Amino acid sequence: MSDNSVHPHTHSPKTALVTGASRGIGRAIALELVRQGCAVAVNYRSQAAAAEQLVSQIQSAGGRALAVAADVSESSQVKAMIAQIEEGLGPVDILVNNAGVLYPGRLLDYQESEFDQMWRINVKGTVYCAEAVAPGMIERGWGRIVNLSSNAAIGTSMPGTTMYAAIKGAVLTLTKRFALELGPHGVTANAVLPGFTKTDMTLGAKDESARQAVYDKISGMSMLRRVGEPEDIAGVVGFLCSDAASFMTGQFLLADGGRMDYLAMT
Ligand SMILES: NC(=O)c1ccc[n+]([C@@H]2O[C@H](COP(=O)([O-])OP(=O)(O)OC[C@H]3O[C@@H](n4cnc5c(N)ncnc54)[C@H](OP(=O)(O)O)[C@@H]3O)[C@@H](O)[C@H]2O)c1
Known part of the structure; x- marks a missing residue:
């Protein structure tokens, strides 16, 4: 495809x-996609007020958005959510599988129920959502899927997160397989691997001085000497959803400030 035009493209708006866009990284991704001109469905599981607040913020800035409740680990809820989005905003062109939970757990010390729940939300949820939107993307010959994995999947040495790292590894495998299956139909699938990012997941419950101690420790392990902000991750996801990434699929992009402790004991 050659295009020497210097005029801005006028694409049809995407949905x-x-x-998991009610807070944290997902919220920042929703705002980034609105900036790119997308209509955005803001999924949440329990925090309806936060999701509605984000939708109001987008709408008052002139954007299109809809809050949609669904536990992504329940396939029937995912199907109902997709129908609701199609009705309210149109068919889904871009899927960002961001909803996730983290429970600590290592080989000799983990809760089976927590391991199962992480698998159901982070892995099965990713499958259910992709499965629900892929047929429409194939039909239209265009689609973008971005999965949120973690730098834990490739070996950062944050102790005590063995089971979480394993499920995020599964997300990487799914990303390659989605790319392989959907590529011939014009659908890309890529993964973003955030490093430690300031959200409820990482330190919501801790007090300010305990938080600062963790930020300082993690910052010291990264080349940029800081932890991530949700916007640091959203920019990379936005890039993968944009036309700039049209020829990229099956790729894993790390956004972790340049961690130096892979597969090391620090
Ligand atoms: N923060 C980090 O340092 C970091 C690092 C690497 C990877 N990640 C990954 O990045 C993603 C976002 O993390 P975050 O830190 O932004 O998390 P967070 O602040 O804990 O927010 C999690 C979001 O996921 C939603 N959610 C949880 N379970 C859900 C379910 N079953 N169905 C639908 N939505 C659900 C929550 O909705 P409610 O508000 O309604 O509960 C919330 O919007 C996750 O996949 C995480 O594993 C994060």
Whole structure:
């Protein structure tokens, strides 16, 4: 495809679904996609007020958005959510599988129920959402899927997160397989691997001085000497959803400030 035009493109607006967009990284991704001109479905599981607040913020800035409740680990809820989005915003062109939970757990010390729940939300949720939107993307010959993995999947040495790292590894495998299956139909699938990012997941419950101690420790392990902000991750996801990334699929992009402790004991 050659295009020597210097005029801005006038694309038809796209509809995006961001799972787990009521707060944290998902919220920042939703705002980034709105900036790119997308109509955005803001999925949440329990925090309806936060999701509605984000939708109001987008709408008052002139954007299109819809809050949609669904537990992504329940396939029937995912199907109902997709129908609701199609009705309210149109078919889903861009899917960002961001909803996730983290429970600590290592080989000799983990809760089976927590391991199962992480698998159901982070892995099965990713499958259910992709499965629900892929047929429409194939039909239209265009689609973008971005999965949120973690630098834990490739070996950062944050102790005590063995089971979480394993499920995020599964997300990487799914990303390659989605790319392989959907590529011939014009659908790309890529993964973003955030490093430690300031959200409820990482330190919501801790007090300010305990938080600062963790930020300082993690910052010291990264080349940029800081931890991530949700916007640091959202920019990379936005890039993968944009036309700039049209020829990229099956790729894993790390956004972790340049961690130096892979597969090391620090
Ligand atoms: N923060 C980090 O340092 C970091 C690092 C690497 C990777 N990640 C990954 O990045 C993604 C976002 O993390 P975050 O830190 O932004 O998390 P967070 O602040 O804990 O927010 C999690 C979001 O996921 C939603 N959610 C949880 N379970 C859900 C379910 N079953 N169905 C639908 N939505 C659900 C929550 O909705 P409610 O508000 O309604 O509960 C919330 O919007 C996750 O996949 C995480 O594993 C994060």
